[in-house]
Amino acid sequence: MLKEFVNNYVEKLSNLYGCSKWRATSMKYGKKKLAWLEFQGAACPICGRDHYCVVSPDNKYIQCSSIVDERSAQAINDNPQINWKFKHWIYPKNANNEAIESDTPRGSWWINTSKNNVLSKEYFKNAQSMKLGNTIPLAQPVVTDLMNRFVLHAFPLSEEHRANLHKRGLTDEDIKAMSPLRGFGSIVDDRHFKDFKMVYPNGVPKVEYSYWLNALKKNHLPLDLWKGVPGFFEVARTIDNKTASVPHFNAYPQGMLVPFVNEDGYIIGFQVRVDHPMIDAKMIKKLPDTHGKVIVKIDNKTETYTAEYSYPNGKKSIVVDTGKVTFKEQPIDLSKVGIDYKPIFIGKLRNKYPWITSSSYDGYRHGKLGINGTDWTNKLPVEVAYRPEIAVLEAGSDELKKYKQTPKAVWLTEGGLKAIITAHLLPKYFKNDTLDKVGHDVIGVPGSDQYSKFIPVLKNMHATSATIAYDMDMLTNPRVKEDMLNLLNTLIQNNIKPRLALWNLNDGKGIDDILTSYNCFIKFKEINVDQYKK
Numbered sequence: 079m080l081k082e083f084v085n086n087y088v089e090k091l092s093n094l095y096g097c098s099k100w101r102a103t104s105m106k107y108g109k110k111k112l113a114w115l116e117f118q119g120a121a122c123p124i125c126g127r128d129h130y131c132v133v134s135p136d137n138k139y140i141q142c143s144s145i146v147d148e149r150s151a152q153a154i155n156d157n158p159q160i161n162w163k164f165k166h167w168i169y170p171k172n173a174n175n176e177a178i179e180s181d182t183p184r185g186s187w188w189i190n191t192s193k194n195n196v197l198s199k200e201y202f203k204n205a206q207s208m209k210l211g212n213t214i215p216l217a218q219p220v221v222t223d224l225m226n227r228f229v230l231h232a233f234p235l236s237e238e239h240r241a242n243l244h245k246r247g248l249t250d251e252d253i254k255a256m257s258p259l260r261g262f263g264s265i266v267d268d269r270h271f272k273d274f275k276m277v278y279p280n281g282v283p284k285v286e287y288s289y290w291l292n293a294l295k296k297n298h299l300p301l302d303l304w305k306g307v308p309g310f311f312e313v314a315r316t317i318d319n320k321t322a323s324v325p326h327f328n329a330y331p332q333g334m335l336v337p338f339v340n341e342d343g344y345i346i347g348f349q350v351r352v353d354h355p356m357i358d359a360k361m362i363k364k365l366p367d368t369h370g371k372v373i374v375k376i377d378n379k380t381e382t383y384t385a386e387y388s389y390p391n392g393k394k395s396i397v398v399d400t401g402k403v404t405f406k407e408q409p410i411d412l413s414k415v416g417i418d419y420k421p422i423f424i425g426k427l428r429n430k431y432p433w434i435t436s437s438s439y440d441g442y443r444h445g446k447l448g449i450n451g452t453d454w455t456n457k458l459p460v461e462v463a464y465r466p467e468i469a470v471l472e473a474g475s476d477e478l479k480k481y482k483q484t485p486k487a488v489w490l491t492e493g494g495l496k497a498i499i500t501a502h503l504l505p506k507y508f509k510n511d512t513l514d515k516v517g518h519d520v521i522g523v524p525g526s527d528q529y530s531k532f533i534p535v536l537k538n539m540h541a542t543s544a545t546i547a548y549d550m551d552m553l554t555n556p557r558v559k560e561d562m563l564n565l566l567n568t569l570i571q572n573n574i575k576p577r578l579a580l581w582n583l584n585d586g587k588g589i590d591d592i593l594t595s596y597n598c599f600i601k602f603k604e605i606n607v608d609q610y611k612k
């Protein structure tokens with residue numbers, strides 16, 4: 079199991095890199111899925127980032143997945159003794175998965191940290207192979223939609239999250255209109271909702287209660303309908319060769335459920351807008367090894383930190399410093415142990431919008447061993463947020479099919495929640511004749527670099543033009559700017575006329591921020607395709 083495998087190494091890695099948080103993950107190499115640990119606060123020794131890059135649990139190999147830039151070039155110059163091998167692939171790719179030329183290609187630097195040598199295939203032949211526990215393919219949209227409606231019924235929207243939606247510009251009428259079909263939900267506490275109970279009469283495992291099986295029975299649906307739906311997996315108990323099993327929903331982490339709906343109106347899955355995002359401690363300046371080790375632990379709810387010092391002679395560690403996380407560079411006071419040197423860390427927020435998933439079950443969640451989870455790697459959906467009067471139509475209905483086949487303009491942005499909010503605020507901000515030109519509907523991708531996912535959906539929606547509304551930090555963030563330019567090229571290659579929605583960054587970062595304020599100016603820039611090609 080992944081948990082037992084990596085736990086043997088986490089403490090050593092934490093001491094080495096000065097970080098106690100890691101994310102267990104896996105990547106394919108040939109037919110094997112191999113265990114890796116993603117940096118979650120500690121700096122990658124190649125590019126300096128505190129996420130994405132991974133290290134093998136035994137610290138023999140590092141994979142740095144970074145844009146080829148000055149940081150990685152500097153790492154090479156500073157370490158001439160390392161025989162570097164660059165495994166390179168060109169980003170971005172178009173809708174046909176074909177490489178597009180780019181001035182800033184991305185790739186992977188593989189190094190062997192123990193032998194200063196290139197990563198050898200021999201390692202992968204003998205490496206620990208990680209089973210993901212009989213994961214099963216993603217179910218058809220009509221199935222995921224049905225089970226996800228059960229999920230929304232089980233996890234109704236909390237008043238706290240309703241208030242948050244109010245701040246984002248949605249009214250109770252807006253929320254109520256969405257609720258019966260594809261509204262929001264809330265995971266208040268993953269221990270609060272008990273969806274099954276297992277008992278052991280005479281030492282024999284038996285399912286006494288199952289929320290999901292009861293719901294399926296009540297609606298005369300197959301009892302295995304949950305299989306292939308992200309978030310669901312099977313919990314099994316075996317005693318003396320007698321087994322009882324039951325479906326379980328991975329209600330984690332705590333936060334607001336955001337449904338991702340496809341162009342046919344079916345809920346494919348959920349993201350969670352986390353109430354208390356994980357905060358990682360990224361060490362900017364580490365304590366020299368001869369002086370011992372410092373590990374920073376952070377309480378996400380209170381946003382406070384505790385710094386522990388470990389003596390070089392193996393003596394028990396002690397707490398040396400505590401305080402509030404400022405999300406700026408913070409020195410750690412070691413005067414308690416007689417050290418003048420001050421290590422420096424910075425608090426970094428982790429992903430605010432993780433996916434509800436069950437891809438790693440055969441794994442653990444609160445001690446529950448599970449199988450038959452769903453792996454939807456590389457199949458993450460986009461959000462299709464139709465104009466309010468269309469969004470209330472039943473999934474797969476004739477009315478929705480007819481609307482989908484009508485030529486139209488569509489907005490493009492980043493994020494599912496942002497797309498939903500934007501689609502509901504557009505008619506409050508613009509007149510119909512303007513929206514007829516720039517679009518009533520909104521598509522949101524999980525991130526700006528996922529722009530190739532727009533094309534198949536735009537074609538299915540018979541879009542003739544697209545209004546790009548990426549966050550305005552594309553003016554200052556080179557990666558977002560590059561993604562936007564690649565999106566422009568991709569739209570032109572697919573004969574979809576592009577235009578840009580622009581506003582003052584000082585008025586708000588995202589399109590939803592601007593629409594919520596109601597008093598900021600948005601202008602549209604039509605792209606002359608012929609001139610752009612030149």
